[in-house]
Amino acid sequence: MARNLARILGGCGSLVPFMKTPACPPRNSSSIPPARTLVQMLFSKSRDFSLPNSSWGEEMMRLYEFYNGQSDVETEGEENQGREWKRLPSYNRSLKYATGGVYLSKIIQSKARLFTRNIREPGAAFEYVLFINKEKERCVCVFQAGHLLEGPPGHVHGGAIATMIDTVTGTHASAISAPVMTANLNIDYRSPIPLGSTVLIESTLEKTEGRKLYISCKVTSTDGSKRHTDATALFVSISVAHLLKG
Numbered sequence: 516m517a518r519n520l521a522r523i524l525g526g527c528g529s530l531v532p533f534m535k536t537p538a539c540p541p542r543n544s545s546s547i548p549p550a551r552t553l554v555q556m557l558f559s560k561s562r563d564f565s566l567p568n569s570s571w572g573e574e575m576m577r578l579y580e581f582y583n584g585q586s587d588v589e590t591e592g593e594e595n596q597g598r599e600w601k602r603l604p605s606y607n608r609s610l611k612y613a614t615g616g617v618y619l620s621k622i623i624q625s626k627a628r629l630f631t632r633n634i635r636e637p638g639a640a641f642e643y644v645l646f647i648n649k650e651k652e653r654c655v656c657v658f659q660a661g662h663l664l665e666g667p668p669g670h671v672h673g674g675a676i677a678t679m680i681d682t683v684t685g686t687h688a689s690a691i692s693a694p695v696m697t698a699n700l701n702i703d704y705r706s707p708i709p710l711g712s713t714v715l716i717e718s719t720l721e722k723t724e725g726r727k728l729y730i731s732c733k734v735t736s737t738d739g740s741k742r743h744t745d746a747t748a749l750f751v752s753i754s755v756a757h758l759l760k761g
């Protein structure tokens with residue numbers, strides 16, 4: 516299942532064989548990238564945004580190392596090491612493999628990118644890493660909120676918090692039953708989140724009913740002493756055809 520999610524979450528490099536035309540056709544020869552750049556575009560490995568970068572603060576690094584130390588490292592063809600958690604890689608494309616259809620094909624060839632992984636400046640916006648427990652009952656996300664996410668002065672915008680809750684619960688639901696879409700999201704904002712701080716976002720699978728997955732979520736300070744946000748979410752499993760309607 517985790518491998519299945521990793522496949523869906525995979526990066527844009529692997530889309531290339533499925534594309535009939537270049538992602539951004541050049542208007543004239545002067546806009547053709549140099550050969551070295553083309554080689555990099557075709558063969559470089561997509562950036563995994565869930566790995567540490569220079570913007571991660573002390574608390575972000577401490578928690579990353581804490582959960583990563585309890586996580587299996589995925590290696591091709593090797594047995595799991597039996598640890599409790601697994602880090603979920605994260606790329607700036609939400610789809611790895613095109614499944615056909617003109618609408619989807621247009622999206623893939625467009626500039627569309629996964630919202631939370633769109634801002635390339637390290638530390639500017641959504642810095643996060645997600646871990647899922649092996650039984651998939653729980654996910655934990657370590658989130659550091661950058662300056663572009665300001666809402667009330669010095670604090671994180673409520674929409675940015677909602678985005679992260681949707682991302683964590685949505686990734687959790689996808690790991691259980693991909694693909695899914697958010698049908699309902701309820702949020703109680705209890706205390707503001709200081710900009711630049713690191714918080715924990717934890718999701719729990721409450722129940723499944725046919726195609727419906729009910730997930731609860733809380734955002735707390737990293738020591739658990741402060742409750743920032745509570746949420747509940749309903750996800751519905753969809754067929755890929757649902758996304759092809761346009």
Ligand SMILES: CCCCCCCC/C=C\CCCCCCCC(=O)SCCNC(=O)CCNC(=O)[C@H](O)C(C)(C)COP(=O)(O)OP(=O)(O)OC[C@H]1O[C@@H](n2cnc3c(N)ncnc32)[C@H](O)[C@@H]1OP(=O)(O)O
Nearest residue numbers: 523609681682685686689693694696697698699751753755
């Ligand atoms: C190939 C794709 C792969 C994707 C994989 C991604 C991998 C992860 C990648 C990157 C990680 C980032 C993760 C981010 C996650 C973000 C997710 C979003 O933000 S999604 C965007 C916002 N959501 C919408 O735009 C939905 C719009 N709504 C719909 O499309 C439909 O309404 C939908 C799919 C939700 C349901 O439509 P129906 O036709 O399939 O099914 P019906 O029959 O209406 O509902 C099914 C059941 O759900 C209940 N239901 C539906 N909506 C409900 C609601 N709002 N409240 C309560 N119940 C509801 C119904 O009553 C029904 O229940 P009964 O089976 O009869 O018991």
